[in-house]
Structures are given as structure tokens and as C-alpha cells.
Amino acid sequence: MTRHPILAIALVAIAIHTSLARADSLGEAIADDYPYLESLFKHLHANPELSMQEFKTSDRLAKELQQLGFKVAREIGKTGLAATLHNGDGPMLLIRADMDGLPVQEKPGLDYASTQRQVNLEGKDMPVMHACGHDMHVTSLVGVARRMVELKDQWSGTLMLVGQPGEEALGGAKAMVTDGLYERVGHPDFALALHVIAKHPAGKIAFSDGLMYSSADTVRINVRTRATHGASPHRGHDPVVIGSQIVLALQNIVTREINPIEPALITVGAFNAGTAPNVITDLARLDITVRANSEATRAQLLKSIDRVATNTARAAGIPEDMLPEVIVSPDGAPTTTNDAELARRVRGAMERGMGADAFVDWHQTDMGAEDFPDMVNVTPPIPSVYFEVGGTAPEQLASGEWADHHSPLFRIEPEVSIKAGVEAMTLAALELLRKD
Numbered sequence: 301m302t303r304h305p306i307l308a309i310a311l312v313a314i315a316i317h318t319s320l321a322r323a324d325s326l327g328e329a330i331a332d333d334y335p336y337l338e339s340l341f342k343h344l345h346a347n348p349e350l351s352m353q354e355f356k357t358s359d360r361l362a363k364e365l366q367q368l369g370f371k372v373a374r375e376i377g378k379t380g381l382a383a384t385l386h387n388g389d390g391p392m393l394l395i396r397a398d399m400d401g402l403p404v405q406e407k408p409g410l411d412y413a414s415t416q417r418q419v420n421l422e423g424k425d426m427p428v429m430h431a432c433g434h435d436m437h438v439t440s441l442v443g444v445a446r447r448m449v450e451l452k453d454q455w456s457g458t459l460m461l462v463g464q465p466g467e468e469a470l471g472g473a474k475a476m477v478t479d480g481l482y483e484r485v486g487h488p489d490f491a492l493a494l495h496v497i498a499k500h501p502a503g504k505i506a507f508s509d510g511l512m513y514s515s516a517d518t519v520r521i522n523v524r525t526r527a528t529h530g531a532s533p534h535r536g537h538d539p540v541v542i543g544s545q546i547v548l549a550l551q552n553i554v555t556r557e558i559n560p561i562e563p564a565l566i567t568v569g570a571f572n573a574g575t576a577p578n579v580i581t582d583l584a585r586l587d588i589t590v591r592a593n594s595e596a597t598r599a600q601l602l603k604s605i606d607r608v609a610t611n612t613a614r615a616a617g618i619p620e621d622m623l624p625e626v627i628v629s630p631d632g633a634p635t636t637t638n639d640a641e642l643a644r645r646v647r648g649a650m651e652r653g654m655g656a657d658a659f660v661d662w663h664q665t666d667m668g669a670e671d672f673p674d675m676v677n678v679t680p681p682i683p684s685v686y687f688e689v690g691g692t693a694p695e696q697l698a699s700g701e702w703a704d705h706h707s708p709l710f711r712i713e714p715e716v717s718i719k720a721g722v723e724a725m726t727l728a729a730l731e732l733l734r735k736d
């Protein structure tokens with residue numbers, strides 16, 4: 301069948317117009333709601349809380365979601381919450397926002413800058429700042445909830461919104477799962493999460509169809525020796541020298557043992573030993589972060605660190621019953637990896653709603669990590685997509701005058717990034733819960 305060309309053009313025009321009208325209406329609804337979201341964002345930014353102590357943030361998020369008709373389960377993994385909204389038959393979609401701030405003293409400048417302090421889990425009084433943008437994540441989660449309630453006739457299934465504690469300490473996701481998150485509220489079919497990212501232009505979306513972030517593990521090595529006088533090294537063993545040899549020997553793991561085309565990283569971030577120049581102490585403590593892009597490399601790095609530490613001490617003459625303790629923290633995180641098929645589906649939905657211009661290319665630029673995989677690498681595994689939303693004005697990026705995450709000067713452009721975060725996440729949610 302041949303179509304009349306004018307009719308065909310008219311049909312295309314109607315189709316384009318309809319899709320634009322729909323996208324515009326979501327964009328407009330988010331713009332209308334933005335003053336509400338902005339005041340929530342400013343409140344959260346001015347009132348940050350430390351990891352696993354997000355009590356007020358959790359209360360506020362619970363209140364926001366309850367008001368919208370969500371059923372909220374509290375105190376999952378201490379301050380975590382899961383809010384569910386059943387809206388007919390269909391799959392269950394989890395959307396996660398992490399809630400914690402960092403022990404960083406915010407530099408003044410913003411009228412909503414934080415001046416908060418909080419006693420941390422070790423009992424130390426600390427400044428607190430949302431220096432990673434998790435205030436944007438909580439705000440966006442509320443923004444998505446408000447749109448999804450409004451658009452209830454456009455989707456079917458169950459929406460589960462999670463406020464997660466303790467991402468910065470890489471233990472919060474695991475804490476929620478081991479505390480029975482899925483037994484209490486059900487096992488989701490898909491999961492989504494976002495992070496505002498300073499290095500991308502504000503509002504631009506970036507993600508891959510596979511690996512997003514590296515794995516991260518923390519290792520402590522305690523080098524124990526018999527202490528002696530600084531002038532009589534031959535009467536004991538020096539943990540400062542042995543610890544230093546371990547630090548250098550660890551560098552060979554990445555350069556000589558791991559396949560050179562496979563990313564791997566070992567950073568000894570802290571080395572503590574000794575009290576005085578003339579005392580050879582009995583303990584050196586090394587605190588190490590270990591990153592990899594695959595589980596095989598991750599396992600190889602951890603095994604090699606143990607071998608290097610133990611045998612360096614052996615070579616120095618440390619007796620078998622005093623060999624170093626090599627302790628791998630249970631709060632390590634695996635790689636964050638998007639489900640390829642789901643990522644393409646989500647990208648398609650975002651692109652139809654926001655246009656191809658909404659995206660910037662994604663590539664790994666460092667070995668940052670996330671604990672979101674601990675929420676989805678469960679049995680059965682939950683296919684998931686993690687995406688980034690740019691947070692810095694393009695002209696600021698161009699000038700180079702912008703602060704990275706965890707800096708006391710970190711700040712995002714709230715309006716552009718929150719609007720884009722809410723729109724992208726809502727489009728993804730509508731797609732995954734769409735009525736067939």
C-alpha cells in the first residue's frame with residue numbers, strides 16, 4: 301500500500317506533536333512542583349547527618365512519602381526506610397536514594413550552607429555536610445514519588461522507594477538487606493538509582509550498558525613485633541621498616557601480577573606507628589583501599605595482599621606466631637554493573653521523553669565505588685540501572701573552577717539537576733511499570 305505523501309507527513313507531524321506534548325507535560329509538571337522540591341532540597345542541605353545516623357532525614361522522607369499515600373516501613377538497617385505504593389498488577393520497581401552526609405566542614409557561601417555538627421559513631425563531635433549530593437538524591441526521590449502518584453493511571457505495579465543509610469561508609473545497603481528489607485516489603489523485579497555528578501554539565505544524563513563503578517575493599521594490616529630500644533634494633537624487630545617494605549611490595553601486585561590491561565588499584569591511605577624517635581615500637585598499622593573492575597581481579601588483589609604482608613614479615617624474621625594480621629572489612633562493595641538490556645530500555649524511555657541532547661557520553665574516569673550493588677546482588681539477583689545526573693553549570697566546568705565530591709566547596713546547581721533527575725527517573729519508572 302502506498303500512502304498519500306501529504307497524509308504521511310501530517311501523520312508524522314501529529315505523532316511528533318503528541319510525543320512532544322507528553323514530554324512537555326511531564327517537564328511542566330516538574331517545573332510547577334520545583335518550588336516545593338527546592339525548599340526540601342535546601343532544608344536537607346542545611347541539615348545533613350552522618351552515615352548510619354540519618355534520623356531526621358529518614359523522618360522527613362517518611363513523612364513526605366506517607367502524605368502521598370505510600371506505606372512506609374521504618375528502621376530497616378537502623379535508619380533505612382522502604383515506602384511502597386501498590387497500583388494494580390504488575391512488576392515491582394525499587395528506586396533507591398542514599399541519605400547520608402559527610403564529616404566535612406562546609407565553606408560558607410550558600411545561604412543554605414550547613415553549620416551542623418554531629419557526634420559520630422566513635423563518639424567524636426564532627427562537622428557535617430552534604431558534600432556528595434545525597435540531598436539531591438532524597439529530593440529527587442520525593443519528586444519522583446509526587447509525579448508517580450499524579451500519573452497513577454499511566455502505570456501498573458508496585459513502586460518501592462528506598463531511603464538508604466550509610467552509603468559513604470559502604471555498609472548501608474548491606475545493612476538494609478540483612479535486616480530483612482525484601483522479606484518485609486517484597487522482592488523487586490527491577491531497581492534504579494541515580495547520583496548527581498559534579499564533572500558532568502548540570503542536568504545531563506550519563507550511564508553505560510555495563511560497568512559503572514569499581515569494587516572497593518578496605519584492608520587493615522597490623523604488623524606486630526617485639527619492641528626494643530631505638531639504639532638496639534638487633535634485640536627486636538622494627539615494624540616501621542617491615543611496614544614500609546610491605547607498602548613498597550604491595551605496589552608490585554598491581555604492576556607485576558595483574559594483567560596490565562585490567563584496572564586495579566591499591567592505595568595505602570594510612571600508616572600509623574611509633575611514639576618517639578628512640579623507641580622501636582611493637583605495632584605498625586596500614587589501612588588500605590583496594591579497587592578492581594572485576595570479581596576475579598578483586599579476589600586476586602586481596603589474596604596477594606595477604607601473601608605479600610605475611611611473607612615480607614617472614615623474610616624480616618618475624619616468628620610464625622607473630623605474622624601480620626590481614627583483616628578485610630566485611631563492608632566491601634562489588635562492582636556496580638548495569639543490566640545491559642534494562643539499561644537500553646531505560647535509555648530509550650529517557651530519550652523519547654527528554655531528547656537525545658539530554659545525554660553526555662559516559663566513561664570511567666577513576667575507580668570510585670558504590671554500595672548499591674549490595675542491594676541488588678541478592679538471590680535472585682535484581683536487574684538494575686544506575687545513572688548519573690550532571691550537577692555543575694557548563695561555564696563553571698569550562699573554567700575549571702568547580703569542586704569535586706567530598707570537597708568543602710562542593711555544590712551543585714539544584715534546579716537543573718533536580719528537574720532532570722526527577723524527569724529521567726520518572727520516565728524510567730513509567731517505562732518499567734507501563735501498562736501493557
Ligand SMILES: [Zn+2]
Pocket residue numbers: 431432468705706
Ligand atoms: Zn560520596
Ligand SMILES: [Zn+2]
Pocket residue numbers: 432433434467495
Ligand atoms: Zn555519593
